[in-house]
Amino acid sequence: MSYFWTGEGGVPGDFAYGKIHLFAVAALIVVTVLMCIVGKRLSAKNKRNVILVAAVISLGFEIFWRGVWIGRGVPVLETWPLYPCNLAGVLVPLIVFTNNKTLKEIFYVFAFIGGIITFVYPDGIFVNSVLNFSILKSILQHTAIIFIPVFEYFTGQFKPQFKKLWLAIIGLFIHLFNSEYLPRYFGMEGDYIFLRSGLPFVIPGVPQVLILGPIAIIVMFVFYAALDRKGSKAALRRKKQ
Template identity: 30%
Template structure:
């Protein structure tokens, strides 16, 4: 049990075989759901609820792991990291089939989870619980908004970018205040992660936060492109049919 549940001597190495394997598994899962989306529509309610509860239970299991392993700490164990917030909100989004949460967390969840999977701030290596929970959680985090888009034909508008961006900044402001009060670094708002991440390319503190705002808008705009293309093609077909 010790080897898979809690063993600090088994550390995580970025771009190791286990890391690459789970990146592949994430991509495989997403492509499988995309190509099977039409066949899955009759089961969409069950899938939505199952993934929604899986996200909620994923975060709950992490809290239980912190307590069992005696590693819970006020400065790093609260659900105040962006992906932890997104995990809880995306779980609620799926369980309630909430369109507003989809508009907001389509960008936040997918953008944040991709960065986390590629450059994890993770200490525990495979096959430990924390490693498995981390990658399963972030894979489901990417999948969650896509389920509502692929299986329920929900769409994202240009205004959704600004709803998401404003919400992200309100979350960051709230978390920054908490960081000051408890001397923590949730969402890396006071310093960069020690293990290294994409933030290393954005300059020193506090300038990387300003550049991160620009990067977020760029990423959000890229994530909007498929909907822009779809909407543009729809207008072209409508104009052609009128002619």
């Protein structure tokens, strides 16, 4: 069992799209779909209770895994959520508690997109042939930032408004500041928002921020247009007038 916590067991390597990865994806889909189907039939109070329980579990796990890391001797500063999905893992459950619509517009859709991208392109996550705590941490964290926005959307607790897309764009800049400039301030090295990595859409000689930035904005635009078709059509009609 100590291997589970230390990650020293199994066979190290790249096991993306292996059994653990595919099982995690299948479990995420099944649980999310079933909960959304059941959630639609619940009263408003019980819908709220379900998402509060999910937020408590999610935030409790965020605190727990940091305690495990610190117990191993990892400096407290290094448990700060520098990666976008790590920050979302903390912010999304906190936003559930506040039930603040503005904060949901700022962070929910990008958190969902980030979680989906991570499961599709799980770089550096499924790095062992057996399940260990580090892998489980990533699975649960990304599951939470997908499940919470999706459940709230399908049960009517969160409806993105196309006219408030600008708030989601502000959220992108908040993530950029947290992932790119805070580490520099604290003297920490790392490519936390993938601006110096080998991800797709790399153009030699062109700063990655000038590539990923517009792509991120376009993706947010598409998602908001799809999630609020009525609002996006109204905005386009106003623009034509």
